[in-house]
Amino acid sequence: MWRSICLLVGLLAFSYAPGARAVSLNLLIWEWDLDPGVAKAWADTSGTELNQIIFDNGERRDLLIATADAPIDMAVIDSGHIDALGQRGLLVDQGNYPLPPEAQSEARWRSMCGRYGVPYIWGGTGIVYRTDRVTTPPASWADLLRPAPALAGHIAMTDDEEEILAAALGFLGRPMYTGDTEDLKQAFAVLKAQVPAVLTYSLSVTAQQEKSFHDRIFMGLANSGDQRTLNMTSDGARPWRFVTPRDGAMLWVDCLAVLSRSRQPELAERFVAFLARPDNAARNAIFLQQPTTNLHAAALLPQAMRDDPQIYPPAGIPVTYRKPVPTDSLPLRRRILSALAVIHDAQ
Amino acid sequence: MTLNKRAFSLIFPIVLLGYVLAGGLAYYGYRAAVIGLQKARLDQEVFQLKSSYADYLSLGSRLLYVVRNSNAFLLFLNETDETYRTRALAVGIQDSLQSLDPRDDTFVSCSIFQPDGRLVFHSDNGQDPFSTAGERQRAFARAVIADEAPTRSALIVENDGLSYLLMSSLVQARTARQPVLSQREQAVLLQIAIRPVHFQALRTGLEAEYRTRIETSATPLAPNGELSAVVRLAPDLYARLTPPGSYLNGRFRKIAIISAAMSLSLSVASIGVLMVLVRRFVTGPVEELDRQVSGIMTQQRETIDVPGTGEVGRLAANVRRLHWELDQALKRTQRLYETDPVTGIGNRIYFNEMMERFFHEEKTTGQPVTMLFIDLDNFKMVNDEYGHRAGDALLEAVAHALVLALNETARACDAAPGIAARFAGDEFAVLVQAGPRTAYVQDLVRSILALFQGGFSVDGSRYPVTASIGVASAPEDATTTMLLLSCADHAMYHAKGSGRNTVAFHGDLPAFAWTGKSPRNR
Numbered sequence: 001m002w003r004s005i006c007l008l009v010g011l012l013a014f015s016y017a018p019g020a021r022a023v024s025l026n027l028l029i030w031e032w033d034l035d036p037g038v039a040k041a042w043a044d045t046s047g048t049e050l051n052q053i054i055f056d057n058g059e060r061r062d063l064l065i066a067t068a069d070a071p072i073d074m075a076v077i078d079s080g081h082i083d084a085l086g087q088r089g090l091l092v093d094q095g096n097y098p099l100p101p102e103a104q105s106e107a108r109w110r111s112m113c114g115r116y117g118v119p120y121i122w123g124g125t126g127i128v129y130r131t132d133r134v135t136t137p138p139a140s141w142a143d144l145l146r147p148a149p150a151l152a153g154h155i156a157m158t159d160d161e162e163e164i165l166a167a168a169l170g171f172l173g174r175p176m177y178t179g180d181t182e183d184l185k186q187a188f189a190v191l192k193a194q195v196p197a198v199l200t201y202s203l204s205v206t207a208q209q210e211k212s213f214h215d216r217i218f219m220g221l222a223n224s225g226d227q228r229t230l231n232m233t234s235d236g237a238r239p240w241r242f243v244t245p246r247d248g249a250m251l252w253v254d255c256l257a258v259l260s261r262s263r264q265p266e267l268a269e270r271f272v273a274f275l276a277r278p279d280n281a282a283r284n285a286i287f288l289q290q291p292t293t294n295l296h297a298a299a300l301l302p303q304a305m306r307d308d309p310q311i312y313p314p315a316g317i318p319v320t321y322r323k324p325v326p327t328d329s330l331p332l333r334r335r336i337l338s339a340l341a342v343i344h345d346a347q
Numbered sequence: 348m349t350l351n352k353r354a355f356s357l358i359f360p361i362v363l364l365g366y367v368l369a370g371g372l373a374y375y376g377y378r379a380a381v382i383g384l385q386k387a388r389l390d391q392e393v394f395q396l397k398s399s400y401a402d403y404l405s406l407g408s409r410l411l412y413v414v415r416n417s418n419a420f421l422l423f424l425n426e427t428d429e430t431y432r433t434r435a436l437a438v439g440i441q442d443s444l445q446s447l448d449p450r451d452d453t454f455v456s457c458s459i460f461q462p463d464g465r466l467v468f469h470s471d472n473g474q475d476p477f478s479t480a481g482e483r484q485r486a487f488a489r490a491v492i493a494d495e496a497p498t499r500s501a502l503i504v505e506n507d508g509l510s511y512l513l514m515s516s517l518v519q520a521r522t523a524r525q526p527v528l529s530q531r532e533q534a535v536l537l538q539i540a541i542r543p544v545h546f547q548a549l550r551t552g553l554e555a556e557y558r559t560r561i562e563t564s565a566t567p568l569a570p571n572g573e574l575s576a577v578v579r580l581a582p583d584l585y586a587r588l589t590p591p592g593s594y595l596n597g598r599f600r601k602i603a604i605i606s607a608a609m610s611l612s613l614s615v616a617s618i619g620v621l622m623v624l625v626r627r628f629v630t631g632p633v634e635e636l637d638r639q640v641s642g643i644m645t646q647q648r649e650t651i652d653v654p655g656t657g658e659v660g661r662l663a664a665n666v667r668r669l670h671w672e673l674d675q676a677l678k679r680t681q682r683l684y685e686t687d688p689v690t691g692i693g694n695r696i697y698f699n700e701m702m703e704r705f706f707h708e709e710k711t712t713g714q715p716v717t718m719l720f721i722d723l724d725n726f727k728m729v730n731d732e733y734g735h736r737a738g739d740a741l742l743e744a745v746a747h748a749l750v751l752a753l754n755e756t757a758r759a760c761d762a763a764p765g766i767a768a769r770f771a772g773d774e775f776a777v778l779v780q781a782g783p784r785t786a787y788v789q790d791l792v793r794s795i796l797a798l799f800q801g802g803f804s805v806d807g808s809r810y811p812v813t814a815s816i817g818v819a820s821a822p823e824d825a826t827t828t829m830l831l832l833s834c835a836d837h838a839m840y841h842a843k844g845s846g847r848n849t850v851a852f853h854g855d856l857p858a859f860a861w862t863g864k865s866p867r868n869r
Contacts, residue, residue: 059438060438060442062434062435062438063419063435063436063438063439063442065435066422066435066436067418067422081434081435084430084431084434084435085435087431088428088431088435181477185477188476188477324434327429327430327433327434330433330434330437331433331437331468331469331470332476332477334437334438334441334470335470335471335476335477336476338441338445338470338471338472338476339473339474339475339476342472342473342474343474345450346452346474
């Protein structure tokens, strides 16, 4: 995560470069989370520049948003985190900028994003794996958390404590958003037992690009759509697949938010509306290989995509929608992740 | 007591005393050196302790600095919404802390306490996410807040037995700067806790080595004895290491044993060398002189060697001279004792002595012994007529003639000459180592009788004395000296009875003539 902070600082410096003459918007977004064609279309339409500031950890993103002098106009924020920032007055109330009906998302996603965000894209948390390395495709959390001996040293877990604990709690059959310390203790025990098999506690898509981990990750905790990014960085081959574990899927929605401190709030809102347009949303979803939040846009997707279990979780799998974890349990979740990393480093 | 024993009894205590004194001095010198060295080592070890502690202090200072000066911490301080603070801001402090994580398994934690002492943030890099700031750490924080101390550090032991280096800093809520005195009541406390593992390992190692506890105190400590080291770990933390007396006793005992053994062995070696030298150059020559004198006393040697010119040499020379003089006097006395004063030949004592010797030789070599008993006939008449002076002159002349005849006959017969002695009055005896029938004895008898043919002349005067000779021999006639004398005496009387100036061989006498007793009761 320290690495990602450095990356951010570098990008911030870039955004301040004297060459940036035209009016521009700074968008805080995950890596490869926006179709370059859509971005170009926006630039062409608006005549403004769009700077993407990449993050790879939700909590560090929140910290940047909370830091008053970070030059950010818009941010992609998951539904579990957006309310805390919005209620603190850091985000623009989207109620003031109603979208036309066809640009509006499904109600379930709109309610999850709340007042301060417009649904951008949704997905699930599951398992990515390499088909050329894993003979038996993973089907449940156990395949990741109690991996086969051959996978030892080839597992990538994310550096998101909420996702890691959700997976372990899902494996245990406990509520993924529990605040119960006993549940968390059991989940920690499961994760601790998994440590020897773990290669890294960082996002698969980020780790894959690091030389020391390249080609060494066979399976990982990831979000739908990550298989696309992983395949893009796999030297031409496309071995990666995404699986939603049968014992419980966690669904999330990323929301697009405009920061209150943006100096071009109107332009930012125009960008939000641009992305929400069904054609752009569909185009973006096709690029991202993720489901769109807009049913009008979904209708524009190819049938194959709508039938792909990697994109749309198969029916019948119990679903939990991502929501804020109890505040009291958050420090403990963070320390569990930190402890796992320490135990891992000590090996 | 012999000279050697006397030398030993003198040398032994003196040498032993010398080495014991030297050993004692060496022991005390070495003891002082060991204490000095140990003190230097102790100083170095506590310095290492200080150095290790300083490393942790430095780490704590840097952590405090980084957290205090981080934007996240400032945001955290200024945020009153605890939910937002926890959800969005706390992770920033964790990041600040991790940016200085030593990554060497050193446990560090960061806690933030509100002015009322409540813990509002705690993060660490440990392996147990469910642990939190221990009771002692919280108590320390409360004390710092109560004392309004701007900064403070301490080494504490938590209830679980683990040591922690705590570094606390009061910060102003709005600025994260050090609060002014009047605002310390509202100040927040930032506390870093470090497990000083290396320091503890050093400390435990030292405590195990010296079998004592390292004392720590917030107030200055003074060294406790000659072997005690004090170090200032931090401005308000002092440590003292005082090894127990027993620590060096073992070594001192060893040194004492070695010193004693060295003293003793060197004493023995020195005494041995000294005794060899004393024996060779002092008592040896004296012993040798003693041996030579003893040899002379037991007649196993005749003279004394003079070893050099020293005192012993002079003593030997004097002893030799004394011996020579004594010997001469003894020989003189012996001669006088064994010599007949009238004739100058051997007397009866001399004769008996020689007879014993010849008998002894007869027993060992088988050489026969023959005795000629010679009695002058008519000698009383010479004394009565010519006076004792003429008688004495006659006796002297007969004695010389006998000796002459003995020597000449022996030479002629190539035999050992034998001896001649005056028995008493007019009686002489000759003793030869030959059988009675040998030519030597026969010639000798004849030449003696020839001396008295027609009387015996002395200084131109002829005296009518003749000689009667009795001959007996051993072992033919007798097996003891007494018997031989009796036999010869008997034979002589027989000769005298046969007509004077004649000889009678005891072996030729008729058996009845011999009664085994001397005719005279001699």
